[in-house]
């Protein structure tokens with residue numbers, strides 16, 4: 182069966198600065214919280230992002246590969262501590278020059294640059310000074326950084342995303358000990374960090390629009406995607422309640438200028454400190470919704486759990502074990518849900534991809550499972566589109582194997598293989614994705630079965 186996409190569908194790939202650039206101390210770059218965390222030996226095998234893919238020096242080779250791949254768009258992020266050197270706001274011209282050259286190289290290759298301003302590499306000096314997103318002071322610093330970047334690149338860059346996955350950057354850093362900078366601070370302060378990161382998003386949207394009125398601004402949000410095992414109205418009512426609870430912290434302020442009534446419901450003293458004018462700022466209109474989706478949860482209605490129905494399972498299927506689980510159906514349900522509840526102008530999948538736990542070096546290059554993975558997810562996207570829920574583009578995560586945060590270099594998400602010597606080698610999926618882009622379609626040659634014994638993840642989250 183042929184799965185086709187509209188002619189103007191945007192095909193792309195995505196990366197982030199900390200995960201690929203390397204050159205951690207070169208040309209005036211100062212440390213990010215991830216440099217500090219990795220240097221302390223907290224990532225798997227003691228891996229660090231100090232060299233990563235050495236993209237800082239090899240960006241021309243990488244852009245040439247992207248051109249070969251045929252992508253129309255490339256989403257990458259700016260390393261804040263590469264361009265602003267200290268708390269006084271000293272601009273590092275060398276850092277700006279790197280991004281300016283990268284943008285020029287992309288445009289010359291016919292690839293449109295899409296920029297994320299913050300993909301987790303917070304300057305260490307802001308963490309040291311006031312605890313990063315724990316303090317409202319972060320908002321002024323983020324505004325200044327946004328201004329610097331838009332003045333430097335706004336003449337050529339017309340798509341901006343202020344924050345990558347605000348949820349992970351706050352709840353995973355301050356609510357749980359899973360990511361730097363930490364520390365775990367309890368509900369009230371975590372709630373404030375969420376509000377502060379939302380304010381950073383809002384101030385950046387306003388700033389970009391003022392400085393560059395023809396630019397489009399959106400987000401790259403990791404939605405919690407629940408979906409029903411059996412599609413019936415009762416299940417949907419419960420599921421929608423859960424979606425609102427999990428995603429409303431970020432989506433509702435952006436779209437409606439308020440936190441949903443259910444937000445912070447289980448946080449006891451966890452409601453954030455909101456000041457006059459905050460909600461208007463959060464509600465600055467965005468031009469596109471970007472969603473970073475890796476997996477969803479099948480929600481089984483069984484009368485247990487904090488809402489009387491929580492029993493989350495992750496659905497598997499007949500691909501090899503991946504590091505995250507595989508739930509392609511989530512796209513169909515997620516897209517339906519988002520379109521029904523939010524006034525979306527354009528919608529992009531700003532990240533989707535996976536890594537596998539068992540692959541040998543040979544399998545890494547002959548990655549049929551990645552091709553299957555993309556096919557099944559795009560089929561689910563297409564199914565939603567067939568029912569009228571539009572999607573405007575898809576960015577595969579990731580262009581190249583890279584520094585996968587706390588997992589170091591163990592998990593390999595790339596369409597391009599990264600050798601020990603940093604040599605780039607396109608995988609089989611690279612050539613398949615190239616054909617997909619060229620034809621705007623692919624052949625779906627089989628159905629994928631769901632595992633009858635889905636894995637229990639957790640129940641009763643409280």
Ligand code: BGC
Nearest residue numbers: 197345346403473532578585
């Ligand atoms: C992040 C990426 C990360 C990917 C795979 C996303 O949540 O934005 O930086 O590499 O997940 O774990």
